[in-house]
Amino acid sequence: MLYCEKCKVYVSGQKTVCPLCQNELSGAFSPEEEIFPKLKKPKYSGHFLMRLITFIAIAAAVIVTSVDIMLPGNVWWSLFADAGIFCAWLCIMVGIAKRHNVIKKITFELLIVTLLSVLWDIYxxxxxxxxxxxxxxxxxxxxxxxxxxxxxxxxxxxxxxxxxxxxxxxxxxxxxxxxxxxxxxxxxxxxxxxxxxxxxxxxxxxxxxxxxxxxxxxxxx
Amino acid sequence: MSEKKPNGWRRLDNAAKIFPSTSEKTDTRVFRFSCELTEPVDPETLQKAADKAIKDFPHFLSIMKKGWFWYYLENCDLPLIVHEENRAPCSQLYFPGRKNLLIDISYYRCRINLEIYHVLSDGTGAVQFLKTLVCCYLTMLHGDEWEKRPIIDYDASRTERSADSFQKYYSKVKGEKRKRVRRAYNIKGEKRETEDLRMIEGITSVKEAIAAAHRFDTTLTVYLTAVFIEAIHEEMTLRKQKYPLVLMVPVNLRNYFSSETATNFFGMIAVKYDFKTQPDDFSSIIKTVSETFKTELTKERLSVRMNELAALEHNPFVRIAPLGFKNICLKAARHIKDYGETAVVSNIGRIKMPEQLLPYIRMFDVFVSTLKIQLQLCSFEDKLALCFSSAFTSSDIERRFFRKLAEHGLNIEIRCSDIDELPEPPEEEALPEESGDIPEEKLDEISEES
Missing domain, CATH: 1.20.58 (Methane Monooxygenase Hydroxylase; Chain G, domain 1)
Structure with missing residues (x-):
């Protein structure tokens, strides 16, 4: 077992420094003392796909709007494009968020699609x-x-x-x-x-x- | 004996109701109990033991679902699969919308780990299950060698085990306005990343620790709580000492109100120490802690606190609020409450096992997820486990705590969940062999020897 002279405690497991004071340890470790496995950290902390799609949606909206501003004309056609991008983004997000429950997803999508289409119709x-x-x-x-x-x-x-x-x-x-x-x-x-x-x-x-x-x-x- | 209904459901108990709304990735509300055996775990036998043990705790085989007003638990037939430890201690178990168990059994070398989402049970319930599991496991392996079958001292019917004792002892209290949360000292420091709590535990001898406590004329719990307070105090800046140091201590209400439930049944008491007005010597701290325990740990005081909490759940306006709204409010309430707390000390107490099993068990320990720092105490035979779970990168409080104990003459063995992120001494790089993994041949040699 390892020993920390400063803390006056024994340290088990494979350690290079004392977990308490980060000073060097004396003695030798024996691997069977290890009580926690060494684990790799997960690469992405979840929702990467959601972030990626959101970024793509924002990028598309920004590009469309800036092109609209730069081109001559009096119609703000990019507003429709932006609204379309937003609707598509919303449907996809709900789809991803409810991916573990397909049946629930159908109900949610039904609600969103019908409400959005009424809004489109009105405007x-x-x-x-x-x-x-x-x-x-x-x-x-x-x-x-x-x-x-x-x-x-x-x-x-x-x-x-x-x-x-x-x-x-x-x-x-x-x-x-x-x-x-x-x-x-x-x-x-x-x-x-x-x-x-x-x-x-x-x-x-x-x-x-x-x-x-x-x-x-x-x-x- | 009531058989489990295939699609039965039950409400969350009073304490559990706040957990789902306030679980976060960093504070998963999961706790882990481990049992360390004297020999490596046999996965197949452990699986069989788990299948057998869970039959006595059928309500642990549940999934949590969202209702419109509250969460609820639904029985399910998902298999409880034992696996090698592959996630950090106290990792997330409840994923909204997903159908998975809120309990997880894993093993690593000699250790059996039981992780439970706090909604299902509190420490006492989890210990009962782990004891049953270990007892089944060891009986399957060594049962032939004993004359008598080991019996766990847990006598409760299945309905008793899943009963909500908060409901049983709730009575409406009037008067007494709720006090405003007073700001307590909050430990500042860099927090660790998500799902990455650091666990440091110290193993020492119960006898040595009790001897040290007796030198200060006090009990073990009071002594260790006082050392913890002193360790935090030494890390406080002078300016921050105007805030009182508040330690929350969960209390097992089964000791005060007759109940055999394996669901949640605990209360919290607060141990306050104000370094602005009170002297900072160790004996004064001990005196205050011991007095607080004496006054707070009475049936009357605990029942007042319990009813205060339960009153929220019985409030008609709270009850009809939609779940989404409740979640936001409870989350906010929790953050406000957090301001009034510095840390948590949780004493699981002595874990007793049948005599036949003693030669095969080395020790038990426990870790709880936290947003701050939390100390758990539990003992088995002469092994006292002092387990710190911490959301901070720095381990200064732990260092002061254990150094203090060492000064008081305790022999301590330290174990730590990860070392990867700790700064390595520069000369380490010069060494030819990397300090990462142990070469496989070496491992084989060692296992053959043992």
Whole structure:
């Protein structure tokens, strides 16, 4: 065992200096005294991909905007490009952040994509495409995807069930727009609402107990 | 005996509720208990022992999930896989959104390490599990040699083990306004990088330490706490001495309120010492520490503190706040509370094992993640482990602490988790052989000898 003359303590393990005072040690070490393995440090401390994508997004926005300022013209077209970059960045970030839970990711992406498309529609002169097509189509896609995933990932069936209910409730929203006459084309919304109501009814009737249980644990106060 | 429901869930106990919101990469809220055996660990037997031991603690096989208002624990069937130690002590165990166990068993040479996320259990619960694990392991290896099977002195049904004792002893207290947090002395110094706490432990003899304590007419815990206070004091600048030095001491509430739970059931008491108004000689420190312990460690005082904490959880406004909002508030509250604390001393106490196992066990020790510096004490037979976990790069407080003990006549063996970052003496480079790894042939020779 090693010994530190200054601290008057024995030091075990392979050490070049005293861990307490950093002075030299006397004696010899024996390797079987080592109690901690020597570990390599991890290279990146997480989220490297997120930082990289964020940097690329910022770089793209900066380049686009500066080109816009330098080129002649009165239209601020770069604002649209910047907004587009931001939307893409947001969707990717949520995708990465929720990568460990695909089912949850679908619900989050559904919310973000539909909200962003409504915003785009509003700021590009309201043509109604976001409510006519995007909202109902995304809801149907999300419900189908969740249902399929629940069959593939059996252990996550409970999670999927909960998100199926959330997506189902979200998919009824188009009905509201339909009855308040805000839609130009009603077919997608009607089909979406029908599918959502059917899936909600099926889930509640055939798996009501599990839904109740899942809600009680998620919503306990 | 109640069997584990495949998809059962349970609430976090009162103390655990603050841990998830305040876990950070640097303070992972993970603690590690290790048992050092006299012979190298056999991984396969350890795996079998772990599978057997976890059956007695089924609630440790849980994952934590986010609800809308609180976190909760869900039973799961993930296998508990024993592996060779490959991460720094007290590394992160809970990763938001990921489905993984909050408990980890690893081994390295003669040591079995048990790491647990503080949400699942406190030190006492973890010790019970480690004792069961070691007992299973040694029985599998040496069971044939004994006449009697070793029995762990832990008598609790499975429901008792996972029961929340805070709920049981909670009663609403009125009056007594909460005092404002007074700023305590905060150790300043360069912090270490994330996931990279430095652990330094000193092993000494219980008898020698008790003898030293008796020379100052006091108990072992008081004596060591006083030495720790003095060690910190010597590192304080004169200007900073206007702030009191506050040591937080976790107390095992099972000793005061009847409970056999293996989940969290502890409280905190504060030991204050003000160098501005109080004399700085060692005997005065001992006197103050010992008086504080006497007044604070009573059932009445502890129950007041416990109810204060639990009242937060029972507050209807807090309860209906969304989890994200709670997290922000609890994090802020923690940073404010941190201002009122200098360091933590945690005494695990004596770990007892059945007689048959004694020849195979060398010692136990414990490390806890921290943002500051924390001293853990635990003893087994005649081995007293004084374990420091520290977020600082400098080891001056540890040095003063151990030098003081050495001055008092204790023989100390120091062990340290990493040396890579410590400055190496310049002449080391001139040596032909690198000081990094031991050549493999040499290792083989040594292992053959032993």
């Amino acid at each position: 590009t002169g309201w043509h109604g495409w976001s409510l006519d097509y995007v909202l109902p189509c995304c809801c149907v896609a999300a419900i189908i995807a969740t249902a399929v995933l629940s069959l593939i990932f059996k252990p996550q069936a409970r999670e999927a069930l909960f998100h199926l209910v959330l997506n189902g409730l979200y998919g009824i929203i188009p009905l509201f727009f339909l009855f308040t006459d805000r839609l130009r084309i009603i077919y997608p919304s009607m089909i979406c609402a029908a599918i959502c109501i059917l899936s909600l009814a099926a889930v509640i009737l055939f798996d009501g107990k599990r839904i109740k249980e899942e809600l009680s644990r998620r919503l306990h106060v």
